[in-house]
Amino acid sequence: MKKIGVLLSGCGVYDGSEIHEAVITLLAIDRVGAEAVCMAPDMGQVQVVNHFSGQTEEREGRNVLVEAARIARGKIVDIATVQIHEIDALVLPGGYGAAKNLSDFATKGAACSVHQEVERLVRAMVDAGKPVAGICIAPAVLARILGDRRPRLTIGNDADTAAALAVMGCEHVNCGAEEVVVDEKNKLVSTPAYMLAAGIAEAAVGIDKAIQTLLALI
Numbered sequence: 001m002k003k004i005g006v007l008l009s010g011c012g013v014y015d016g017s018e019i020h021e022a023v024i025t026l027l028a029i030d031r032v033g034a035e036a037v038c039m040a041p042d043m044g045q046v047q048v049v050n051h052f053s054g055q056t057e058e059r060e061g062r063n064v065l066v067e068a069a070r071i072a073r074g075k076i077v078d079i080a081t082v083q084i085h086e087i088d089a090l091v092l093p094g095g096y097g098a099a100k101n102l103s104d105f106a107t108k109g110a111a112c113s114v115h116q117e118v119e120r121l122v123r124a125m126v127d128a129g130k131p132v133a134g135i136c137i138a139p140a141v142l143a144r145i146l147g148d149r150r151p152r153l154t155i156g157n158d159a160d161t162a163a164a165l166a167v168m169g170c171e172h173v174n175c176g177a178e179e180v181v182v183d184e185k186n187k188l189v190s191t192p193a194y195m196l197a198a199g200i201a202e203a204a205v206g207i208d209k210a211i212q213t214l215l216a217l218i
Contacts (some may be wrong), residue, residue: 008076018093022134089218154172
């Protein structure tokens with residue numbers, strides 16, 4: 001059975017992993033007969049957002065790994081412990097956590113940096129010829145790490161975000177929510193999901209295609 005790493009960034013679209021995208025990813029992995037290996041960095045969240053009011057909770061602190069464990073039903077590991085021989089592919093769901101916790105793209109754009117363990121694992125996977133997928137805003141993380149490889153990725157069609165990816169060395173390709181972009185040279189797959197999707201069903205079509213394409217690249 002193939003093992004697919006799922007890199008989570010918390011729990012909730014505004015400060016962690018987008019829950020719909022993460023759950024659709026887990027479902028798609030199970031449906032193709034593979035095993036999901038959930039992981040997240042053991043770190044404090046950069047920001048805690050009240051998802052009911054939309055307001056930042058200035059006095060509240062949460063841990064990315066602990067919050068991500070909610071999505072993983074407790075079965076999750078610290079990304080720092082994950083080695084590439086343990087997984088056959090890697091997926092990064094979206095949500096602001098990818099741009100706030102896995103990286104600081106949300107505040108620094110093209111000048112962002114990436115969490116060192118995330119960068120370590122992504123680069124090691126690509127160097128080993130193992131496929132990696134980015135969903136929604138997560139391709140920005142891949143662009144920052146892999147800009148020297150001229151990755152071919154999509155975040156949909158948002159001009160400003162696409163321009164930031166281009167500055168980081170990415171060849172951005174406009175793409176619909178139900179489609180995927182494949183970089184066969186670097187074995188990268190990306191799909192816009194909620195960067196464009198009008199609802200969960202539309203996001204699911206693109207994510208399902210991304211997971212099926214990812215498996216085909218192993």
